[in-house]
Amino acid sequence: MSIDRLQQLIIEKKNPTVVGLDPRPEYIPPHILAEHMAQKGETLEAAADAFYAFNCGLIDTLADIVPAVKPQSAYYELLGPAGVVALHNTVAYAKSKGLYVILDGKRNDIGSTAAAYSDAYLGRVTVGNTTYAPFDADSLTVNAYLGSDGLRPFLETCKTFDKSIFALVKTSNPSSGELQDLRIGDSTLYTVVGDLLDHLGQDSIGICGYSNLGAVVGATYPAEAKALRERLPHTFFLVPGYGAQGGGAADVAPCFAEGGRGAVVNSSRAIMCAWKKTTTGDGSDYQEAARAEAVRMQQDIAGVVGV
Amino acid sequence: MSIDRLQQLIIEKKNPTVVGLDPRPEYIPPHILAEHMAQKGETLEAAADAFYAFNCGLIDTLADIVPAVKPQSAYYELLGPAGVVALHNTVAYAKSKGLYVILDGKRNDIGSTAAAYSDAYLGRVTVGNTTYAPFDADSLTVNAYLGSDGLRPFLETCKTFDKSIFALVKTSNPSSGELQDLRIGDSTLYTVVGDLLDHLGQDSIGICGYSNLGAVVGATYPAEAKALRERLPHTFFLVPGYGAQGGGAADVAPCFAEGGRGAVVNSSRAIMCAWKKTTTGDGSDYQEAARAEAVRMQQDIAGVVGV
Numbered sequence: 187m188s189i190d191r192l193q194q195l196i197i198e199k200k201n202p203t204v205v206g207l208d209p210r211p212e213y214i215p216p217h218i219l220a221e222h223m224a225q226k227g228e229t230l231e232a233a234a235d236a237f238y239a240f241n242c243g244l245i246d247t248l249a250d251i252v253p254a255v256k257p258q259s260a261y262y263e264l265l266g267p268a269g270v271v272a273l274h275n276t277v278a279y280a281k282s283k284g285l286y287v288i289l290d291g292k293r294n295d296i297g298s299t300a301a302a303y304s305d306a307y308l309g310r311v312t313v314g315n316t317t318y319a320p321f322d323a324d325s326l327t328v329n330a331y332l333g334s335d336g337l338r339p340f341l342e343t344c345k346t347f348d349k350s351i352f353a354l355v356k357t358s359n360p361s362s363g364e365l366q367d368l369r370i371g372d373s374t375l376y377t378v379v380g381d382l383l384d385h386l387g388q389d390s391i392g393i394c395g396y397s398n399l400g401a402v403v404g405a406t407y408p409a410e411a412k413a414l415r416e417r418l419p420h421t422f423f424l425v426p427g428y429g430a431q432g433g434g435a436a437d438v439a440p441c442f443a444e445g446g447r448g449a450v451v452n453s454s455r456a457i458m459c460a461w462k463k464t465t466t467g468d469g470s471d472y473q474e475a476a477r478a479e480a481v482r483m484q485q486d487i488a489g490v491v492g493v
Numbered sequence: 494m495s496i497d498r499l500q501q502l503i504i505e506k507k508n509p510t511v512v513g514l515d516p517r518p519e520y521i522p523p524h525i526l527a528e529h530m531a532q533k534g535e536t537l538e539a540a541a542d543a544f545y546a547f548n549c550g551l552i553d554t555l556a557d558i559v560p561a562v563k564p565q566s567a568y569y570e571l572l573g574p575a576g577v578v579a580l581h582n583t584v585a586y587a588k589s590k591g592l593y594v595i596l597d598g599k600r601n602d603i604g605s606t607a608a609a610y611s612d613a614y615l616g617r618v619t620v621g622n623t624t625y626a627p628f629d630a631d632s633l634t635v636n637a638y639l640g641s642d643g644l645r646p647f648l649e650t651c652k653t654f655d656k657s658i659f660a661l662v663k664t665s666n667p668s669s670g671e672l673q674d675l676r677i678g679d680s681t682l683y684t685v686v687g688d689l690l691d692h693l694g695q696d697s698i699g700i701c702g703y704s705n706l707g708a709v710v711g712a713t714y715p716a717e718a719k720a721l722r723e724r725l726p727h728t729f730f731l732v733p734g735y736g737a738q739g740g741g742a743a744d745v746a747p748c749f750a751e752g753g754r755g756a757v758v759n760s761s762r763a764i765m766c767a768w769k770k771t772t773t774g775d776g777s778d779y780q781e782a783a784r785a786e787a788v789r790m791q792q793d794i795a796g797v798v799g800v
Contacts, residue, residue, distance in 0.1 A: 228620045229620060258602075260610045263609070263613040266577075266625070270570075292602055293567070294636055295599055296664060297666060299565055299567045302565075302570070306567065313535045313537060318573070329636050331636055331661055331673070332666055334671055335667055335668040336668070357639050361640035361641045362640055365685065366640070369677065370676065375672070379672065
């Protein structure tokens with residue numbers, strides 16, 4: 187199962203973290219942006235090329251110590267079609283370096299359209315008699331608001347091509363509770379969503395004990411995460427909210443099962459922008475700075491959850 | 494307000510419908526696909542060029558009688574970056590013909606990332622000192638599961654650039670009720686979401702009486718639509734589920750206020766694939782067939798709701 191590969195990479199590297207690749211122009215060392223703008227002017231293509239070059243530099247310096255990366259689609263779409271080229275190439279480059287790639291797109295739609303999304307990011311498309319894998323990520327984030335027939339096409343693709351998905355359960359943002367915490371009888375909406383994932387994931391549980399249908403559970407709500415961890419023993423958690431959003435190692439700990447299993451914690455900005463806090467501050471040492479922050483995060487989290 | 498423009502176009506054309514541009518290779522007349530594959534082979538680029546050519550042909554034949562089009566992003570993303578080029582160009586072409594363009598992407602994320610999506614599809618991005626409008630649609634569909642701080646960035650962009658969004662409330666698919674119909678006290682989840690939209694939309698109500706924050710309400714649940722229509726007098730409804738999904742004119746009628754105001758009904762497949770039902774059946778008359786179906790749909794719906 188795909189999820190076994192993620193869990194195995196985490197164990198091998200003793201590192202239950204995923205590096206978010208969420209580039210914004212202001213996160214990119216000025217010399218990289220300048221180089222590409224010198225070639226292509228102040229264009230979306232130049233920014234997209236800079237995004238990709240920055241990502242490749244980060245991947246090169248992190249691939250031996252982190253198990254996974256999570257490009258956030260929004261930041262690439264923001265550059266129009268050129269940005270989507272950078273996203274596509276980032277996925278391919280990260281995979282070529284052995285990383286597990288979680289494409290963060292939070293896609294959702296009714297059945298036939300959900301199938302188009304899942305074919306796009308995890309599956310295949312055929313033109314004439316020729317078949318392509320348009321993005322070919324290992325995993326995709328999705329939103330479950332449409333119910334199980336909005337999720338099933340993604341699960342079918344996961345089954346056919348051995349991929350995984352992570353559906354939003356309890357998100358890390360301040361107003362996540364407005365809808366997600368609503369009382370449903372003795373339960374809450376996010377718990378009902380978690381139960382649905384647990385149910386739908388039952389036939390894709392790998393040897394690691396987790397299914398290919400994971401859950402997004404924010405580090406900023408540790409009490410809720412603890413209850414979900416106990417309730418959903420076969421659901422792998424993707425955990426945003428560490429670092430810039432305020433969560434620390436103690437906050438992410440409840441997302442993990444024993445031995446640091448069953449969860450992966452995302453950090454984006456702290457790693458991508460680590461260069462802004464070094465003595466040079468000019469971005470020339472962005473790789474060393476990112477690696478140092480990734481090591482610090484690994485030690486911080488592994489020290490608490492014991493992977 | 495942006496929503497005034499949509500309502501005005503509907504009134505001018507006496508047509509409360511939107512044409513879904515959801516191309517799949519099998520929806521495209523064979524001669525169009527063949528022409529582009531002859532030029533570029535069995536490639537994603539050829540398929541994307543065929544999508545765009547087909548869309549332009551549909552827009553040319555429909556622009557004087559329909560107010561709006563709704564490209565479904567999934568089908569373009571399915572062709573990778575080349576498909577996103579076709580999406581971008583389709584939005585631009587439809588706008589150049591005076592159509593209101595609702596980009597159906599069902600985007601959602603936490604605040605800063607939601608801002609990237611809304612800047613991408615409705616707003617602007619700056620590279621160096623140069624500003625671009627990456628997609629520049631009139632409207633975008635979104636998913637409200639993250640709560641109000643996931644919606645507010647979209648509303649900010651709507652305010653700055655005079656755009657609209659439609660958030661999922663009660664979707665048209667068979668399992669939409671699994672989560673959306675859950676009881677919340679005396680209410681349901683979809684009603685709570687609807688109330689949230691009503692609240693957040695209060696400061697963007699146009700002269701037409703509706704706000705720039707609309708709701709997606711499926712035609713396949715007419716009783717729920719009727720209750721929502723009464724409850725949310727300032728919320729414009731985008732109504733999927735007519736035609737191929739089983740809803741008829743009587744089913745969409747409850748989504749409308751008096752005089753056929755306050756809603757727009759989508760049809761995709763019936764119009765795009767109308768050529769398959771003509772006597773030639775070879776797609777050579779796809780424009781005439783699409784126009785005939787669009788006229789039939791206008792008469793069917795306008796006859797019942799009286800726009």
